[in-house]
Amino acid sequence: MSVTPAHRVSTGERINEQAPPGHLQRELTARRIRLTRQRRVVVQVMESAARHMDAEEILNLAQQIDKGITRVTVYRTLDLLKRHGLIDELDLLHLRGHRHYYESHGERDHIHVACISCGKVREVESPLYEELKKQIASDCGIEISIARTEIGGICDDCRAKS
Amino acid sequence: MSVTPAHRVSTGERINEQAPPGHLQRELTARRIRLTRQRRVVVQVMESAARHMDAEEILNLAQQIDKGITRVTVYRTLDLLKRHGLIDELDLLHLRGHRHYYESHGERDHIHVACISCGKVREVESPLYEELKKQIASDCGIEISIARTEIGGICDDCRAKS
DNA sequence: ATAGATGCAAATATTTTGCCGCCAG
DNA sequence: CTGGCGGCAAAATATTTGCATCTAT
Numbered sequence: 001m002s003v004t005p006a007h008r009v010s011t012g013e014r015i016n017e018q019a020p021p022g023h024l025q026r027e028l029t030a031r032r033i034r035l036t037r038q039r040r041v042v043v044q045v046m047e048s049a050a051r052h053m054d055a056e057e058i059l060n061l062a063q064q065i066d067k068g069i070t071r072v073t074v075y076r077t078l079d080l081l082k083r084h085g086l087i088d089e090l091d092l093l094h095l096r097g098h099r100h101y102y103e104s105h106g107e108r109d110h111i112h113v114a115c116i117s118c119g120k121v122r123e124v125e126s127p128l129y130e131e132l133k134k135q136i137a138s139d140c141g142i143e144i145s146i147a148r149t150e151i152g153g154i155c156d157d158c159r160a161k162s
Numbered sequence: 163m164s165v166t167p168a169h170r171v172s173t174g175e176r177i178n179e180q181a182p183p184g185h186l187q188r189e190l191t192a193r194r195i196r197l198t199r200q201r202r203v204v205v206q207v208m209e210s211a212a213r214h215m216d217a218e219e220i221l222n223l224a225q226q227i228d229k230g231i232t233r234v235t236v237y238r239t240l241d242l243l244k245r246h247g248l249i250d251e252l253d254l255l256h257l258r259g260h261r262h263y264y265e266s267h268g269e270r271d272h273i274h275v276a277c278i279s280c281g282k283v284r285e286v287e288s289p290l291y292e293e294l295k296k297q298i299a300s301d302c303g304i305e306i307s308i309a310r311t312e313i314g315g316i317c318d319d320c321r322a323k324s
Numbered sequence: 325a326t327a328g329a330t331g332c333a334a335a336t337a338t339t340t341t342g343c344c345g346c347c348a349g
Numbered sequence: 350c351t352g353g354c355g356g357c358a359a360a361a362t363a364t365t366t367g368c369a370t371c372t373a374t
Contacts (some may be wrong), residue, residue, distance in 0.1 A: 197349095234355075
């Protein structure tokens with residue numbers, strides 16, 4: 001049994017390998033949630049962009065598509081998506097201040113592994129993690145709806161340099 | 163193999179079962195860090211109080227011991243302790259806004275399991291978790307120094323009520 | 325038609341900083 | 350004695366809210 005590296009590093013990439021395109025939009029429609037022009041744009045940003053964007057970045061990308069989108073709408077839309085469990089809110093161990101990061105929620109939970117020296121963030125999945133969650137669910141008598149794991153340390157590259 | 167419930171619920175209790183008293187203070191002395199009157203008080207609060215306090219609560223408790231402690235000093239001291247890896251900073255899944263919570267770091271990492279309905283937070287340890295961390299460390303080539311897992315869901319009690 | 329969304333501006337909340345006098349070592 | 354620390358006030362960030370207007374369904 002081994003961890004599955006997602007081979008996706010968060011610095012600058014803009015690829016979404018996980019959720020099918022239009023996933024979020026379809027979820028909203030299914031839930032009878034009003035699809036405004038602005039929500040479409042924010043959702044599009046969340047679907048097509050890399051993970052770990054903070055509200056500011058999301059706003060910038062959204063305004064690139066449609067000037068008439070305000071910060072407030074971004075916050076409100078993120079909150080909406082969050083409440084429906086469609087996106088996750090992370091802090092990535094507060095490595096870079098107290099910003100919050102958002103990412104669209106894929107099928108399976110993944111673990112964020114960050115280097116506290118260079119700031120690279122990898123995402124990994126592991127069967128062991130799924131087992132752990134099952135065990136906690138049964139031992140604590142809880143029906144798990146959110147699970148978040150963030151791990152920090154020094155990566156090989158950074159250790160080699162020092 | 164089974165999860166070890168810590169039987170410690172975070173709502174209101176003020177017990178520290180984990181670190182020996184004076185642990186933080188001794189660490190600071192060992193590291194040649196100046197021990198001011200104010201730091202002593204904040205450290206005392208962190209050592210003797212329950213986990214999951216936000217800056218506001220820490221300030222209140224500190225001022226109960228010593229009026230002349232300001233919010234700024236609390237923030238600066240928390241930052242100091244954080245930088246030295248002596249306390250952890252959590253957000254507990256942002257269940258109650260964007261506050262940050264602090265707890266003094268015990269020997270072993272534990273998982274925070276929160277009910278998103280009633281807000282209760284339990285802490286559990288699990289051998290499986292230790293295994294998972296080892297696996298990630300070797301598979302990702304990283305020397306882990308921080309690990310944080312937060313799990314949210316509906317607890318039995320709340321499910322029964324609805 | 326109308327419930328619910330957005331925009332604007334202002335309010336809140338939270339955390340950080342500059343500067344200067346003070347104290348632990 | 351002296352370099353780091355704490356207090357004060359103000360700044361910088363980050364997020365939320367009230368209200369009037371607009372729009373998706």
